[in-house]
Amino acid sequence: MKYVMLIHQGTTPTPRSPEEWARLSADEQKQIYADYQAINQTPGVTPGQGLDTPETATTVRVENGKTLTTDGPFVAVKEALGGYFVFEADDLDAAIELAARVPAARYGGAVEVRPVQEW
Amino acid sequence: MSGAPSLEQVFRDEWGRVLATLIGFLGDFELAEEATQEAFAIAAERWARDGTPEQPRAWLVTTARNRAIDRMRRDQTLAAKLPLLDMPEGTEEPMDETAIPDERLELLFTCCHPALGLEAQVALTLRTLGGLRTEEIARAFLVSDETMAKRLVRAKHKIQAAGIPFRVPPPHLLPDRLAAVLAVVYLIFNEGYGGRVDLASEAIQLGRALAELMPDEAESQGLLALMLLNDARREARFADGTIVLLRDQDRSLWDLAQIAEGRSVLDRALALGGRGPYVLQAALASLHSDDPPDWPQIAALYEELARVTGSPVVELNRAAAVAEAGDVEGALAIVDALDLGGYHYLHSTRAELLRRLDRPDEARAAYDRAVELVHSDAERSFLERRRGELG
Numbered sequence: 001m002k003y004v005m006l007i008h009q010g011t012t013p014t015p016r017s018p019e020e021w022a023r024l025s026a027d028e029q030k031q032i033y034a035d036y037q038a039i040n041q042t043p044g045v046t047p048g049q050g051l052d053t054p055e056t057a058t059t060v061r062v063e064n065g066k067t068l069t070t071d072g073p074f075v076a077v078k079e080a081l082g083g084y085f086v087f088e089a090d091d092l093d094a095a096i097e098l099a100a101r102v103p104a105a106r107y108g109g110a111v112e113v114r115p116v117q118e119w
Numbered sequence: 120m121s122g123a124p125s126l127e128q129v130f131r132d133e134w135g136r137v138l139a140t141l142i143g144f145l146g147d148f149e150l151a152e153e154a155t156q157e158a159f160a161i162a163a164e165r166w167a168r169d170g171t172p173e174q175p176r177a178w179l180v181t182t183a184r185n186r187a188i189d190r191m192r193r194d195q196t197l198a199a200k201l202p203l204l205d206m207p208e209g210t211e212e213p214m215d216e217t218a219i220p221d222e223r224l225e226l227l228f229t230c231c232h233p234a235l236g237l238e239a240q241v242a243l244t245l246r247t248l249g250g251l252r253t254e255e256i257a258r259a260f261l262v263s264d265e266t267m268a269k270r271l272v273r274a275k276h277k278i279q280a281a282g283i284p285f286r287v288p289p290p291h292l293l294p295d296r297l298a299a300v301l302a303v304v305y306l307i308f309n310e311g312y313g314g315r316v317d318l319a320s321e322a323i324q325l326g327r328a329l330a331e332l333m334p335d336e337a338e339s340q341g342l343l344a345l346m347l348l349n350d351a352r353r354e355a356r357f358a359d360g361t362i363v364l365l366r367d368q369d370r371s372l373w374d375l376a377q378i379a380e381g382r383s384v385l386d387r388a389l390a391l392g393g394r395g396p397y398v399l400q401a402a403l404a405s406l407h408s409d410d411p412p413d414w415p416q417i418a419a420l421y422e423e424l425a426r427v428t429g430s431p432v433v434e435l436n437r438a439a440a441v442a443e444a445g446d447v448e449g450a451l452a453i454v455d456a457l458d459l460g461g462y463h464y465l466h467s468t469r470a471e472l473l474r475r476l477d478r479p480d481e482a483r484a485a486y487d488r489a490v491e492l493v494h495s496d497a498e499r500s501f502l503e504r505r506r507g508e509l510g
Binding site: 003095113 | 232234280281282283284288292
């Protein structure tokens, strides 16, 4: 099974908002970097790219053959996609265990686990 | 063939085991369910004519397996996608019954996987392990057949698409996952306890299977004991549409054999060193069945249960036991320290305590608040009667 792990930052402090990021201790900041590095080095993981802020997003939809573009992320709620990676695993339990290791999951965000559709 | 179990009985007993074996073999819920259904349909026709075979389970598994293989052959593109790479030849030779692994536990853990919604877990467990038809489950949970059918299809699709494993979880996941399984079974039981009797016996069946399959898990034994003990008092719980308090129940309506069975299962759980929430609740149910009940010990067990669960509702029960043990003032102090203002039992318990302390005005106000919050008609009529007795 191949899973795309979508990282929703939620209220997680990130370096993109320096004030909130500064509220974490140096040790906590280091731990977060170390955790992401460990995840990227986990066998089966293909790191994705970090995504820019939701404000920079453009959502594309097609209705009746007409392309509609709107400013902003698709989700209307505050939580927006922060990044993703791809994980090849035996089953969902393995994917859930790895998802739980993503720092955002414990700092108020969430990780959405999506199986890659197989054809 | 006198003395042989009826076809319907065999079907009820074997459905879960045969389906579990087929899912384990095929790795595909839908295909396994269709093939199992076909095998049971063939059996219904053939066994009625020729008699039940000596090894009904082996017959059903073999037939279902052959049906599934036929189906895969007919649809080569489907076959190419199935994990069954070296597809065995179909055979009319039934396999030896003792060689068929019991995979109901794998099935139960799959159905109760936390990646499925709770409603889906419950429905899928009743459908696969319990063998209930979609319409029966729909009726039990008061939704339309169509809604229930969609819920089941979506759940089965998610198991397949998301890769929910068909297995008993490894040790580091087992405690959480077992708690989820026990919660689903107990939820089914409580739905039944609230009046839908068929669901209560369904839950007890599942509990028996779980206790048999996990003989060393104290909590599995504890849950079975708890359900047996509570269910044994079912006939005495209602009279004229009103709830009857335990101490006022007609004990001749209790199922004493079932209470004895519940107690022996509880003994096994305690011998395994169990002090988890189900074991403690079963011990409480057992103590409540004594005449007269040992209230100080009941209060002590509620205290232990409150520590394990952190539940204020358990504290409320402890207060009632403390009052029964003689310390009504102490009980009221426990109740007044609880943050459960929206819970009608808090107010009805307060009312009972205030009435015993001879504070009728406060008791009346507490009954009023309880009546405002209560949902069930049976309980409302009980509360109104108690308030009326204050004069």
